[in-house]
Amino acid sequence: MxxxxxxxxxxxxxxxxxxxxxxxxxxxxxxxxxxxxxxxxxxxxxxxxxxxxxxxxxxxxxxxxxxxxxxxxxxxxxxxxxxxxxxxxxxxxxxxxxxxxxxxxxxxxxxxxxxxxxxxxxxxxxxxxxxxxxxxxxxxxxxxxxxxxxxxxxxxxxxxxxxxxxxxxxxxxxxxxxxxxxxxxxxxxxxxxxxxxxxxxxxxxxxxxxxxxxxxxxxxxxASTTRHAIKMLYGPSIEKDLLQIAVNEDMKGEVSWSSEVYFTNVNYQAKKTILLLFINSRLVESTRIKRAIENVYTGILPKGVSPFVYLSLKIDPRSVDVNVHPTKKEVHFLNEEEITMQICDTLQAKIAEKSHSRVFEYQTLLTGGIESSSQRNDKKRKEAPAETQTINDEEREEVSPSLSGPKKVYSHHKVRTSLQDRTLDSMFPVVNPSQISKGPAESSPQPQSLPRSREMKESECFLTSVTTLRNRIVKGKHKLLTEILEKHTFVGIVDVDRCLSLIQYSTKLYLVNHGALAEELFYQLGLRHFGDFSRLKLEPSPSLRELVKIAVDAEEISEETTLSKPDIVDRIVKILHSRRSMLSEYFSLNISEDGLVQSLPLILRDYTPNLDKLPLFLMRLGPQVNWTSETECFESFLRELAYFYVPGPITSDPSIPTAMSKETDEDIAGSKAERWQIQHILFPAMRRHLAAPKSLLDVDVVQVASLPDLYKVFERC
CATH class of the missing domain: 3.30.565.10 (Histidine kinase-like ATPase, C-terminal domain)
Structure with a gap:
């Protein structure tokens, strides 16, 4: 009072x-x-x-x-x-x-x-x-x-x-x-x-x-044209994927309007949606129209791929309010929902009419279920979808032996299963890079060939949050994709910087993003080891503040924040230092009282992460981990830990060159050692431990060739 x-x-x-x-x-x-x-x-x-x-x-x-x-x-x-x-x-x-x-x-x-x-x-x-x-x-x-x-x-x-x-x-x-x-x-x-x-x-x-x-x-x-201007300003590659429609309507005498739309088909791929929206020749923004157009493409484009759309809308000026924003970047007009819906319906029909993407046909085939085992019983076959039954019947007839005796296996159905067969790397003389020490965690050179991975037992944990996260992995497991990874034959690394590799399963060849697969593997292994991690000791122990400062200095500060870079460093260091007991107990991330990083969690035996990523990893723990909720805290921390362990360059943008100058002998040796780890440690670990989720099918696992299909092409020639 x-x-x-x-x-x-x-x-x-x-x-x-x-x-x-x-x-x-x-x-x-x-x-x-x-x-x-x-x-x-x-x-x-x-x-x-x-x-x-x-x-x-x-x-x-x-x-x-x-x-x-x-x-x-x-x-x-x-x-x-x-x-x-x-x-x-x-x-x-x-x-x-x-x-x-x-x-x-x-x-x-x-x-x-x-x-x-x-x-x-x-x-x-x-x-x-x-x-x-x-x-x-x-x-x-x-x-x-x-x-x-x-x-x-x-x-x-x-x-x-x-x-x-x-x-x-x-x-x-x-x-x-x-x-x-x-x-x-x-x-x-x-x-x-x-x-x-x-x-x-x-x-x-x-x-x-x-x-x-x-x-x-x-x-x-x-005196140019709209199509030519788009080609000139956004590159000639967009022209072949550019479609055009015109939609006109007189809505019962209330509002007369017309529109012209230039948009890309399913073959065009951009990192973010490019929407050029003009209403009565005025450049404006509309969240509702943009969301409606993105929804048209959601069901047809892979995850992470966006379209280009130019929309010019002409409306009776009497139905448009242009005086709703100081900079005129927004306008309001009558019957916005009906107009937007009609444009989007026409746009979707045009895309469906013109779409002929081999990538999506392959992707549908993969997700539909390709069964190759000859021991499937009739009950499972009856319960499977019609498409799956058809594929299984073909493979059973052509590959499996019948009761009357073995059938001849034609060349286009022969499957290479020997790991001793030639890979991409074996076709070039490569010095064994396994003798190269990459960091303080390796006290001895890596062996020429590693023994088969030992079974990893789950740590005992009675926390409801951890049990929930482990159950999610079991429920989200995609059986076919997991089987492909379990029984695959490694072919070779296509591009280290873009994390692309080739694997073979049955008569199919797949291009996989081994970075995305590795991230999911390390996350699952982190959950399996929760509370019982081995330690990767850092000697000498670096300063937590100095590592975070290195990462923050390399970042561009958003205009929305009022904090300076020193303030951001202080805040992140304070968060991690105040939770060092929990980090040590659950994740074996040891931070001393005076702020030295003494050890990191070791997720996979014989695999050493790229320690150049350590400053970025520690910096991201501050803003990217949800420290207020137990389940989300554990999940987001393990996701960041998995991202740290993923092989590849520090930057994830493939458009940024990783080597602008001439490579040194040390760089070449490091690259060879990384390729060796990917082939001889990561892929065998995926084969044994990864429960692959369905989300990896979106863009990270794509079928690029099928032996029977290739023989059909050669027969036509």
Missing amino acids: NTEPESELPGPAPIRRLQESLINRIAAGEIIHRPASALKELLENSLDAGATTIRVTVKDGGLKLLQIQDNGSGIRRSDLPILAERFTTSKLTTFSDLTKLTTYGFRGEALASISHVAYLSVVTKTRTSTCAYKALYSDGKLVPAQPGQSEEPKPCAGNDGTTITIENLFFNTPTRLSALRNTSEEYARILDVLTKYAIHNPKVSFMCKKAGSSSPDLSTPS
């Missing part, structure tokens, strides 16, 4: 009217977020002015210089004094004009906002004017070029159109400026905006280059 005297309670603060300069600066921050948003506003002004050529020059990601030159209609001399004032526009006269708006801009806030956070200059000439005029602006008003001179626009030489120059963007807002120090990222955003507008306006020529550069980074011709 509050016992303070009533007289000592603070009174209400007085309400004051903000200064005009502060109001304008706050408004500017809502409109201009970064150089790319300023460019978007000015591009729309140029397109509204009828420009057919737009040239953009950039310096330091647009923070030092952002110049847009067009050949549009220009600005009249008499309009220049109020050009940069707020709410000055040629697009509106009454509020009802919003219901029939067909232009990009209408509020008149772009140039005003820019003038409050940057130095703004304008050179413009109309087609009827005898010369161009140059004007300088600050805080929405004309300013003189030199002290003592008049602020009136000065006549100068110039071409028809307008050139707007923005210098020192955010010079008076240091907080915003400090958040945009990555000039390369800002320049990439500028190119992204220009790319999208260039695709939607193929009749307009766009060019963008850095100041001082002789060649542009983006250049498109005028």
Whole structure:
């Protein structure tokens, strides 16, 4: 209960009217977020002015210089004094004009906002004017070029159109400026905006280059087509996978609309969805439309693969509300759900009509169940799906001996089962890399050949959370895929950096991501060893703080966080140090009182992880492990531990080169040792211990060849 005297309670603060300069600066921050948003506003002004050529020059990601030159209609001399004032526009006269708006801009806030956070200059000439005029602006008003001179626009030489120059963007807002120090990222955003507008306006020529550069980074011709613009800006490989539809509708006289869609078929693969959405020629974002389009592809594309979609939607302006976002990046329109559904249905029908992907046919065959054992009883065959029965009957007839005697086995059904047969690596002279010591955990050279792995017993654990996680593995086991891995013959490593290998099962050849398989194997082995891990001692013991600092320094800090890199290091070290007793008891991860990492959990006998990944592993334990829930804590920790143990380079992006310079003898020796471990330790361990989940079938195990199918091809030849 509050016992303070009533007289000592603070009174209400007085309400004051903000200064005009502060109001304008706050408004500017809502409109201009970064150089790319300023460019978007000015591009729309140029397109509204009828420009057919737009040239953009950039310096330091647009923070030092952002110049847009067009050949549009220009600005009249008499309009220049109020050009940069707020709410000055040629697009509106009454509020009802919003219901029939067909232009990009209408509020008149772009140039005003820019003038409050940057130095703004304008050179413009109309087609009827005898010369161009140059004007300088600050805080929405004309300013003189030199002290003592008049602020009136000065006549100068110039071409028809307008050139707007923005210098020192955010010079008076240091907080915003400090958040945009990555000039390369800002320049990439500028190119992204220009790319999208260039695709939607193929009749307009766009060019963008850095100041001082002789060649542009983006250049498109005028009088082009949308398909040609997509090919030019997103690469020629996209053209062969590009489909097109047009959907038009008059919904009972309420809303008439039309749309044009360019989209990729199932053969195109991108890491993330690329959606270019234009509504009434305005570049906008819509989470609902994007989610609906992604749902169309969800059932057809493999996991981790995304499409490219360009959607231009024309709607009666009376049904569109464009004034719902300060930067106009969102709009609302009537019957959005019905329009989106009709577009998506048409898009899905077109994809189904044009889809002929061998990859998906193979994947369906794999998941359908390929049984090769001749001892299946009739009861199981009757319970199996029709497709599986057909495949089993073929293989039983061609491979299995009948009751009347053995049948001849044709060449295209002969299966190689000997591990002594030649592999990919055996075709090249390779010095045995097993003698190479990779880290402090190896006290003696690895043997030429390892004995068969001993059976690993589960540790005794009575924690409900661990029991639950172990039961999940049993329930999620895919029988056919597990059988393929149990009875496979190793063929060879295709690409170490991309973690691709070839294995054979029966008469089929599979391309597998051994990194994904290894990650699942190490996770399952970690659960099996829970509370009873062997230790991988680190001598000398490195500092936990130094290791975390190395990883944090290599990372880019998100704009959303307010923490500095030293703060992030302190927080992660504090989390791990405060839980070191639990980490030592359950996972054999020993951290001393003075912050030294003394040992790591050893998951697989004779296998040593890449200790270059240790800083990244310790850093990820801070934010990636859910320390508040027991089950999720154990699961997320073991997932991170498994990720640490996976072979391969530190980066997981195959597009990033792992060796830009000439490899040293040490690098070559290390690569050979890693390949040896993958073949002689990892794959035998997968054969014996991995209960493969169905999720691995999405993209990590793909059938690439079938001996009977290959013979059919050769017969046709």
